[in-house]
Amino acid sequence: MKNNKFFWLLSLMLVLSVFLAACGNDDAATPKGDDDKEPAAEVDEAQVLNLIMSAEIPTMDSALVTDSVGFDLLNNVNEGLYRLNDENVAVPAIAESEPTVSEDGLVYTFTIRDSKWSDGSAVTAGDFEFAWKRAMNPDTASEYGPYMMGGVIKNATAISEGKAEYTELGVKAIDEKTLEVTLEKQVPYFLSLMSFGTFLPQNEAFVTEKGADYATNSDNLISNGPFVLEAWDGTGLSWQLVKNDQYWDAEAVKLTEINYDVVKETATAVNLYTTGEKDRTGLSGEYAMQYAADADLVTELETTLFYFKYNQQRNGEDTPLANVNIREAITKAFNKQDLVDVVLANGSVPANYLVPKAFSFNEAGEDFRDINGEMSEFNVEEAKAAWEKGLSELGVTEVKLEILGGDTEVSKKMDEYFKSQLEGNLEGLEITLKEVPFAIRLDLDTNQDYDIQVAGWGPDFQDPHTFMNLWLTDGGNNKMSYSNPKYDDLINSSVGELAMDPEARWDAMAQAEKLLIEEDFGIGPIYQRGTMSLVKPYVKGVVSHSFGGDYSYKWAYIEGK
Template sequence: MKKSKLVWLLSLLLVLGVFLAACGGKEETTTTEPEKEKEEETTTETPAVEEEQVLNLIMGAEIPTMDSSLVTDSVGFDLLNNVNEGLYRLNQDNVAEPAISDGEPTISEDGLVYTFKLRDANWSDGTPVTANDFVFAWKRAMNPDMASEYGPYMMEGVIKNAAEIAAGTMEYTELGVVAIDDKTLEVTLEKPVPYFLSLMSFGTFLPLKEEFVTAQGENYAKNSEAVLYNGPFSLTGWDGTGLSWQLVKNDQYWDKDTVKLTQINYDVVKETATAVNLYTNGEKDRTGLTGEYAMQYAADPELLKETDTSVFWMKFNQERLGAKSPLANVNIREAIAKSFNKQDLADVVLANGSVPAYYMIPKDFTFDADGNDFRDVNGDMAMFNADEAKAAWDKGLAELGVTELTLEILGGDSDLSKKMDEYLKSQLESNLKGLKITLKEVPFSVRLDLDTAQDYDIQIAGWGPDFQDPYTFSNLFLTGGGNNQMSYSSVEYDKLVNSANNELALDTKARWQALADAEKLIVDKDFGIAPIYQRGLLFLQKPYVKGVVNHPFGGDYSYKWAYIEGK
């Protein structure tokens, strides 16, 4: 995460110093792809690099999809950030700057119409990137037949007609984006949006070549050969389900002279022991550490630490497959939320630099004009308290007319995820008499499908912010919200969050308080979710790896400026 605090500023819609686009859905306890401090990454000098420019990395999960209209996960956004490029890209200082856009756009006096001129850039097949590639991609993401989650989520209230399209009262073809000619893109906004240019670095807004996508049909983005690339690298060796793939330098990339790495080799490794062995054997250049391995390598000179803005929680599904669940009872939710020791989980089970989360909005994320952290408003909530948990549990069981319950926890299949789930099972069953927990541990892509279908009781899930504002977390749990596949609905919560995005937009203090009140409502009154931890990473990285840029928003890492030196 960035080391300096960004001042919290409000202009029209959102309070933003620098709006940094990011990824959203996170796989729990991901321990891969960490990076060094920014001080080593922001040099603008051309490095003297070695001839051998191959980076060997570990990924903690398979690729669910490489379709930019459908991607919702950190793996997909991370890879798309390195193989494709939009109008803007986050640079080495995590500031969005023109990429495919040839400089800054022309903006109308009323702030509603942006006209972009495109630079000369090619797809990996040698054909030019055109304005229609953006028009096609954005409209495709709004096409209801695509069932894109991020299309409506990112465009509603921003691009003209997006809200009506999402509501089904207007055709997706009416989205406010037009190709004036091959090199001129005109975008009309619903209202002035001060963060719009930074939003253009987000993965949903990447271009797509219509002719290629149409020719591929249902096979589009199902393997590495069924995707076109216009970024620093091209994906190869991915069959759609495999556990290994490569990124190779894209010689068609407009800024190819900046790219030093010739290849990046990925392997999916979910067991920490295996990952550490691969690193110590010299087969991998970076690996995450947890538990006993974090302690074992505590004094290693190659040990590095990174904290980020991803928060993980239990999602309580109140309606499973259309039927009301026991978790619709607020006392049952409160009991579970207060029945496990978060400090021990972070320190002993995770042991990877993560910290307990007694909140939904992360620490060191957003700040007011005086530099005060948003966390200072509510402080810690829903603390571990076995007595309060028991009292709420007994009350909830009585209201349900039962003496015992069996609930399922849906989690990941990585080694660390399994350890965490076992710990939670032990804590909940020990502190709540009559509760039996079953564990369902599945690959990340399967969990995403089960989440969408609302086929779970309790799910371990997380969120990385899409922009630097509390609203990026708060809007997840609006009635029908983008991450609200759990039937949480509160008129009061909706009112608070929506007011922050509308009538309170210019009242910084009132907006701040409304978002804080909404957080307290869902975490400490309704217990709609049960926060667990704010992610931290401990990792080993070879000293010859240089120039990797880690982003607090958007795709997690950029390898455009990375190189190998002194290997």
């Protein structure tokens, strides 16, 4: 779990995500803030923060965002019923207080506080009803709407299956100040979902007026959060966040401006930091070693996990990865310790699991990770044996596979390492590398047009289910034709009949994790991300989160520059 250390590693984006963020498929870092959220006294410094982002913004439509960049920015320009505080606890935000809950635990009633959009119009309960139903409207083509609401909000699953209309979603504005949400079943982590980007409100009149242009650039956006997005043309490599004077808690916001530039090369990012043009930068490889003793250095282990996605069917035909022995061989054929020590050199650790260490704990304080421990570890002999068996079953002596990765400097180095390790340890394997910008990789993932993809996931809420539900047959990140009915039954039971039985629920998810990683080799875990970064000492109060949007700048400030 995150502590109050503050760091940065956007320059190490491996161009997954859905982080997808959120999160999905993403690999932007998540720094924690300094100990104090507000300065002890009034400060005279210009309240301007200068940051680096390692990828462009794909979209700012909360119904369509699937990446860490988008969710990070949405977390700062918009606000939902709840917001994560500096301890990663979801607390009322646009909701005036905690909701009232029906006796059966299915109906939540929220009161909307007095708040405004950046154009001066009131934020209403109707804005939430409109946004959530829009995310479930098939015409919107939202990925996260069905993924986040399915099995949670009443009728969401039926809507996604075409058995109900999106207008039947269990959310209703009783009046301008009262929002009623009806659940499909009791959901232990429901309130933490209310801080997530997909559940943000949208102003119906504004969205309708803008039509297809909505959220395509900063001129076609309005905000209800601490900042507004400016100087974004929809495709550019720079933009700004400017304090939103209409925000209901504007008095708490000290920064007047946050300037972003997309920088994909570590050398360039470090140079911008050392010359004072940027206030923090991520480090890796030789730069991590060079600055290991620097007074500005901050390190931390995140709850973001990276892995190989093995696409079993491409263009309607089975790939060699449809063979479980081929998947096992690749999973075990590369040295993860050398990868994190030499290629990344940023505090990351080898991952032989799906649910990260120090992420989810039971009531006794026990880490979920301790149940299964390490699985499918690096083992060349076992990899070669599985490889030979797989080749025999396929009736071939050679296999050609493509690895899809990102276009950042670190991503390219990592892909070269994979190619060297896999070709060196698995005779007859030929690897080609396809390194593309983040938005293109998202399209290729959506279209299932890849063989092996270097992907990553940051949690959307603080529960193992945020990682486990990705690999359901119809899971949001399962664009690789993996399917196991036993896995589906275990995960569905963990949010069904076992939802209110914590011990049995964790056992079901642990069984499913072992099935996915150690028996099916449905994915190949690579590493749990750590970060090493340089941060200017005058930057205070930035808060990071172990799930959902990466950063909160609401309480950040500059002092002692």
